[in-house]
Amino acid sequence: MFKSYEEVMSYCTENGIKMIDFKMIDLNGRWRHLGIPVGRFTPDTLIHGIGFDGSNYGFAPVENSDMVFIPDISTAVFDPFTEVPTLSMIGDIFVIAHPENYRFDQDPRAIAYKAEEYMASTGIADEMRIGPEFEFFVFDNVTYECHPQRAGFTIDAQQAIWNSGNQKCENLGYKIPHKGGYHITPPQDVLYDLRARMCLLMEENNIPVKYHHHEVAGPGQIEIEVEFGGMREMADKTMLAKYLIKNLAFKEGKTATFMPKPLFGEAGSGLHVHIHLFKKGKPIFYDKNGYSGLSKEAMYFIGGLLKHAPSVLAFTNPSTNSYKRLVPGYEAPVSICFATSNRSAVIRIPAYAKAPEHKRFEFRSSDATCNPYLAFSAMLMAGIDGIRNKIDPVKEGFGPYDVNLYTLSPEEQAKIKSLPRNLDEALDALEKDHAFLLEGGVFPKHLIEVWIANKRKESRRVNDIPHPLEFEMYYDL
Numbered sequence: 001m002f003k004s005y006e007e008v009m010s011y012c013t014e015n016g017i018k019m020i021d022f023k024m025i026d027l028n029g030r031w032r033h034l035g036i037p038v039g040r041f042t043p044d045t046l047i048h049g050i051g052f053d054g055s056n057y058g059f060a061p062v063e064n065s066d067m068v069f070i071p072d073i074s075t076a077v078f079d080p081f082t083e084v085p086t087l088s089m090i091g092d093i094f095v096i097a098h099p100e101n102y103r104f105d106q107d108p109r110a111i112a113y114k115a116e117e118y119m120a121s122t123g124i125a126d127e128m129r130i131g132p133e134f135e136f137f138v139f140d141n142v143t144y145e146c147h148p149q150r151a152g153f154t155i156d157a158q159q160a161i162w163n164s165g166n167q168k169c170e171n172l173g174y175k176i177p178h179k180g181g182y183h184i185t186p187p188q189d190v191l192y193d194l195r196a197r198m199c200l201l202m203e204e205n206n207i208p209v210k211y212h213h214h215e216v217a218g219p220g221q222i223e224i225e226v227e228f229g230g231m232r233e234m235a236d237k238t239m240l241a242k243y244l245i246k247n248l249a250f251k252e253g254k255t256a257t258f259m260p261k262p263l264f265g266e267a268g269s270g271l272h273v274h275i276h277l278f279k280k281g282k283p284i285f286y287d288k289n290g291y292s293g294l295s296k297e298a299m300y301f302i303g304g305l306l307k308h309a310p311s312v313l314a315f316t317n318p319s320t321n322s323y324k325r326l327v328p329g330y331e332a333p334v335s336i337c338f339a340t341s342n343r344s345a346v347i348r349i350p351a352y353a354k355a356p357e358h359k360r361f362e363f364r365s366s367d368a369t370c371n372p373y374l375a376f377s378a379m380l381m382a383g384i385d386g387i388r389n390k391i392d393p394v395k396e397g398f399g400p401y402d403v404n405l406y407t408l409s410p411e412e413q414a415k416i417k418s419l420p421r422n423l424d425e426a427l428d429a430l431e432k433d434h435a436f437l438l439e440g441g442v443f444p445k446h447l448i449e450v451w452i453a454n455k456r457k458e459s460r461r462v463n464d465i466p467h468p469l470e471f472e473m474y475y476d477l
Contacts, residue, residue, distance in 0.1 A: 001076040005043050022091040027058035029371030059106040060450040077205050081247045106447045108373035112232040115377035118440030125277035131228040135269035136258045138220040160219035176218035184214045207237045217266035235372040258368035261324035268325030271368040276360035286356035292340045292349045303393035304386015310429035315378040316366035320462045323422045333364050336417040337399040385436040423459045
C-alpha cells in the first residue's frame with residue numbers, strides 16, 4: 001500500500017488513524033499481533049523494528065529469543081473491524097545481533113522470499129503465479145469440549161437439512177439437501193449476501209475476486225476464488241482473506257471455519273492452488289503440442305510435485321483433520337496422479353485454460369489449515385526439483401488418468417500410489433524426503449525437525465483421547 005514512511009503518516013493523518021497494528025505469523029500459520037499508538041510509529045521503527053519474545057511463536061529455539069519485527073509498509077491495510085481507527089501491516093522477524101540484526105531463517109515469510117529467490121537463481125523462471133480457491137463453512141452455532149468425563153461437539157446451520165423438522169422456531173422450509181449445495185440459489189442459499197459482502201471487503205483490500213458461490217455441502221459451505229498473484233504476495237493475501245472472512249462472519253453473528261472436515265458425510269473444504277510459471281513475463285507452461293497443451297517444463301514440475309507429494313502434504317495438509325477430508329467419494333483426491341478435468345486426481349489440468357498465459361494446473365489436496373508461506377514454498381521447491389531433474393510424471397506412473405479414479409477396479413487402483421492416509425504417514429514421508437526443500441538454503445533443517453516434532457505431538461494428542469464412536473462400537477464388548 002505504501003512505499004515510504006511519509007506516505008504512511010500522510011494516510012494516517014488524512015484518515016484519522018489512532019493505532020498501528022503489526023501482524024506476525026507463527027509457525028502453525030496463525031497471525032499474532034501487537035499495536036502501538038500512531039505517534040510512536042517513527043522512521044526508526046522501519047530500521048530497528050519493535051522487540052518481542054519470539055519463544056512463544058513455536059519456532060526452534062535460537063541462542064536468543066529476543067527478536068524484533070520490522071514492518072513491511074507495502075502490506076498495510078485499514079482494519080475494518082476495530083472501533084479505534086487502526087492501520088494494520090505485516091512484520092518481518094529479525095534476530096537481534098551485533099553489529100546488524102539478521103533475518104530469522106525460520107520466519108515463514110522469509111522462507112517464501114528465499115524460495116522465490118532460489119527459483120530465479122536456477123534460471124528456470126522468475127515468477128510463480130498462483131490462484132488459491134478458498135473453501136470454508138459458515139455456521140450459526142458451534143460448541144465443543146474435551147474433558148476426561150465428557151467430549152463432543154455440536155454444529156448448527158439454519159439451512160441444513162437436519163433442521164427441516166425443527167419446530168422450536170419459525171421454519172420456512174427451503175433446506176439444502178445432503179451434498180446438494182453446489183451453486184444452489186436463494187431462498188435455500190441464505191448466505192449469498194454475506195458472501196457478497198465478504199467479496200466486496202476483499203476487493204477493497206486489494207484481493208481481486210473471480211467469483212463466489214455455495215459449495216457442495218448443504219450446511220453452509222462456501223467457495224470464493226480469487227485472481228492470480230505472485231507466490232509470497234498470495235500467501236500474504238491468504239492470511240488477509242482468512243482474517244477478513246472470519247471477522248466479518250463473527251461481526252454478523254455467524255462463525256466461519258477453514259477446518260477441512262468439520263462434518264462427517266458432507267464434502268470437506270480444500271485450498272486448491274492453481275500454479276503456473278513465468279520468465280520475463282512470458283509463460284513457460286504452454287506448448288500447443290504437449291499433453292493438454294502443457295510444456296515439458298510443466299510436465300517436469302508436475303513430476304516433481306507428485307514424486308514429493310507425500311512429504312509436501314506434511315506442509316499443505318498439516319492437521320489430523322486434513323486426512324478426514326482426503327477420503328474417496330467427496331471430490332477430494334486420494335491418488336497420486338494427474339489428469340485433465342479430473343477432480344479425483346491430485347493434479348487437475350483445467351481444460352478451459354487454453355491461452356498460453358492461462359495454461360496451468362491445479363494442486364487439489366491442500367487445505368487451509370496450512371501455513372501458506374510454507375505450503376506454497378514446498379510446492380515450488382518440489383516443482384523446481386522436478387524440472388531440474390527432468391522427472392517425467394508419465395514414466396513415473398503418475399498418469400495421465402483421464403478417468404474417474406473411484407470407478408477403477410481394485411486391481412487398477414492398486415497400481416496408483418496413494419496419498420498419506422493420516423498426518424503421521426505424511427510426517428514419515430517428510431523425514432525421509434526433504435533434501436529438495438533444503439536446496440538454496442530455503443527451508444532450514446531445524447525448522448523441518450521442529451515441525452515434525454510439533455505435529456507428532458498434535459497427532460498423539462488426538463490419538464490418545466477416546467472417541468465417541470468408540471463407545472458405540474466397543475462399549476458393550
